Amino acid sequence: MKLNYIGLCAGLIALSTLQNVNAQTLSASNSNKIERIESSVHKIMSTFQVPGIAVAIIKDNEVVLSKGFGVLKHGSKAPVNADTLFGIASNTKAMTSALLAGLVDEGKLTWQTKVIDIIPEFQLPDAYVTREFTIIDLLSHNSGLGLGAGDLMIWPETTLTNQDVIKGLKYLPQVSSFRSEFAYDNLMYVIAGEIIAKLTGQPWQEVIQTRIFDRLGMNNTRAKFSLIAKNNKNVARAHVPLDGKLNVVGGNFLEQFSSAGSVASSVNDMSLWLKAQLNRGQYDVDDTTLRLFSEQQSREMWQARTLLPVSQQTTAQDKTHFYAYALGWFVKDYHGVKVVRHTGGILGMVSKVVMVPEENLAMIILTNQQSGFALNALSQQILTEYLELPAKDWVEHYAKLQREKTIKKKTQLAKVAANIDKNSTPPLSLAHYAQSYVDNWYGEITISLTNDDLVMQFTNTPALLGKLVHYQHNTFIVRWDDRTLEADAYVNFKLNSDGSINFVTMKAVSESTDFSFDFHDLMLKPKAITH
Incomplete structure (x- = not known):
């Protein structure tokens, strides 16, 4: 019995030693x-x-x-x-x-x-x-809605509420089944x-x-x-x-x-x-x-x-x-x-x-x-x-x-700059573009004429404020005052046969722009003809 007891103790000591070694190895x-x-x-x-x-x-x-x-x-x-x-x-x-x-x-x-x-x-x-x-x-x-659809209702920080978000959903474009x-x-x-x-x-x-x-x-x-x-x-x-x-x-x-x-x-x-x-x-x-x-x-x-x-x-x-x-x-x-x-x-x-x-x-x-x-x-x-x-x-x-x-981003933006027709001028006077526009899901944006510059402001989004720079024909680029947004966008005015503005579309200039800037989902109508 004594030998068995000693053997058992020796076995327990060996097992304990092995466990300690394993623990130390795992810790190391x-x-x-x-x-x-x-x-x-x-x-x-x-x-x-x-x-x-x-x-x-x-x-x-x-x-x-x-x-x-x-x-x-x-x-x-x-x-x-x-x-x-x-x-x-x-x-x-x-x-x-x-x-x-x-x-x-x-x-x-x-x-x-x-x-x-x-x-x-x-x-x-x-x-x-x-x-x-x-x-x-x-x-x-x-x-079935698009990537980031409607995010402009909540980003950048807006005055819109969750109830406004719910009301706006039905106007967003369906892009897949x-x-x-x-x-x-x-x-x-x-x-x-x-x-x-x-x-x-x-x-x-x-x-x-x-x-x-x-x-x-x-x-x-x-x-x-x-x-x-x-x-x-x-x-x-x-x-x-x-x-x-x-x-x-x-x-x-x-x-x-x-x-x-x-x-x-x-x-x-x-x-x-x-x-x-x-x-x-x-x-x-x-x-x-x-x-x-x-x-x-x-x-x-x-x-x-x-x-x-x-x-x-x-x-x-x-x-x-x-x-x-x-x-x-x-x-x-x-x-x-x-x-x-x-x-x-x-x-x-x-x-x-x-x-x-x-x-x-x-x-x-x-x-x-x-x-x-x-x-x-x-x-x-x-x-x-x-x-x-x-x-x-x-x-x-x-x-x-x-x-x-x-490199890809710089190449793409260089192509944008190279495509500018330097001889092109806006077909309309700047005053014609300066008016309020309304999108069904986002709400109102305004374009004003200030010191011979067109300025865009998303009414519900204070951060989306910037100058419109003429690109070519009826297309401008809005350059946001806050450059850290990295979200400049094309602003394209579609005209009626009489030269008046029918609607306005937008699209991010850079392919790297965050998807939450879903400008492409907007369909802006002049406020004057929406009432």
Whole structure:
């Protein structure tokens, strides 16, 4: 017995020693990963002119990294840390989807509930689509409307309300058949917020505060920028690079986008949200296990709904065979595992959430510059480390793509300049163009004649103010006073046979202009003939 006891003790000691060695090996391995990731962050900030980044990584239900790098504002010394607030923009969408999932669990609606059963005034251009449109359709970007359709009602910051958005939907152009194609649509998530408000009797921002932020302990997170305490100085500023110089821009995080993109959060708080996501809606409070939503609803939210194309090159490089939009999430396969992710972007600020449920891995990256290349370089580096993929210089990979994009943009704009007929003059006197115009879904814009210059102002959007510069014939280019918008647009006047103006169309000059500037969806009629 004594020998057996000694042998047992020796075995336990050996096992304990082996476990300690394994733990130390895993700890050392993770430390090496983190060291390489942090090195990439510094290289990314330098390469892509990003003043500040915050990043958190969750692995096996533990936060293995939560840290800030750089500064809140270019030229200042105030550092970014793990509690710094950034606009997470469209990463809000998954939260809105989760709120609806909770209401499904409560029996207040189903995913197949018709939108008109809750918001009777909801109306799209096609009567059949209006009648059949469900909650799933609301979240799946498959309405048949165009990319970013109607975003000018909420971006840049406007005086229009959510009720104005609902009224304007029926006037937007239908560009594809219902449920046939993917086209990213912020307005449908604004409507989703209205659904939540109708069913709960509370504004969306109060519902998300009580049902997600308070429950998870996301104490610094706010539903919109204006709810951030005035004395909170730990808030990142947004930056736009122009001609090699960083410009500080903005003063809010998509306040008008509400349930589509207005949340302000930090990597510490977002780690709590991602833990709940990886745990299929489950979270712990004081040794008690609670749920934001059921495991069934987690599966529903991560189920592919609207397919997106996958190129042969992507399949070869990333081993990706499917790519789709779910409910508030993009989903794809990547080197043999399912990836659930989303990005968020506003003027001067981008963010990214990535989850690999099979690996119990998640990350959140928040930046105060609008470089998607920086964002992708870091997320790919983290995936490479934790999926143990072959090493690759992701910074140089995306730096090369940025250089190619810059050259393409300059080439395209050079062609625009070269096409100008320098001998062309406006067919009408400038005074003829100076009048008010109305679009059915946006509202009124004015063109005034000031000191021999035509000036355009979107009445509901103070930031959209700029001079019209003659391009050729009856086409002008509006050059916005705020150059950081990077959204100059053609303004084309269509004439009647008697020389009067029939209608006006617009289109972004640069192919790189953000899709939320959906000028091409406008049909502006002179106000004088609309009454």
